[in-house]
Amino acid sequence: MIAMRKPHKQITDQARIEAILDQAPVLRLAMCRDGQPYVTPLNFGRLGQRLYVHTGRQGLKIDFIAANPRVCFEVTSLAEPAPGPTPCQWDWRYRSVIGFGRAVVVDDPAEKQAGLAAIVAHYDPEARPDFPPEKMALALVLRIEVESLTAKANLA
Template sequence: MGSQKLIQDQQQIEAILKEAKFIRLAFSDPETNDPYIVPLSFGYKDNAIYLHGSPKGKKIDIIRKNSKVCFEADIETEVMPSDDPCKYNVRYRSVIGKGKAQIVEDPGEKIEGLTVLSEHYGKKRPFEFDEKKVKKVAVIKIKIEKMTGKEYGF
């Protein structure tokens, strides 16, 4: 097994994001200074992450006040046990990034975000989205400002 190392190749970082099933998205409420983190399904394309969900709730409220977010995704995680409990370790590949979240209002851009999400989970184009449902769902786009990758155990 190897040691922890930084992944600097952008294609490898993007490959981790494309394989990951979920991200953990972190926010900070500027009014209370409280952190908030939530696991979410997502899609990734062109240095942006797309999310969808209810147009009401804590994450929407916080984004409206503070668009800065941080995210994490990981793949190939596995506990590596040892006879010595102090030598347990975890094998993984991960990406951590930060960016600015925006609530998408444009119907065409909302459909693009929903398409990216659907493709991430294996659906193939063409898609037909019900206009009424598109209007009712919130689509969030995170413009990634920086992301780094790490791996351990490979």
């Protein structure tokens, strides 16, 4: 884990970190190519220590990842203002995770299907998705191989 500026807000318990990942509605994926940053919000799913996202076969994400597979991502499972008596006394309640890793195009059909199922399950754990072959052929699934995570919360 990377040292945090406010260590009293850091979460180190793996179960709590996974809960934040599992509760977060959106993953923001940051990439860089030739010194130009790019960030995009994505639906995602988790299988163990791997995260999965899907996208089309062409586009800016694919161009950036082809040039540089190193990524950073962020998820937030709670985000709300905590008003104070004056603007300078306001705070923010949140739980978040930031991670670094590599984005890899999933070629194996079984892993591709498992990754898509993880994305569906993230939003509807009761769903039993059926992915027709023609849809599977169109989808591109990326696996994010997580190399490091930091998590923090401010619930005051």
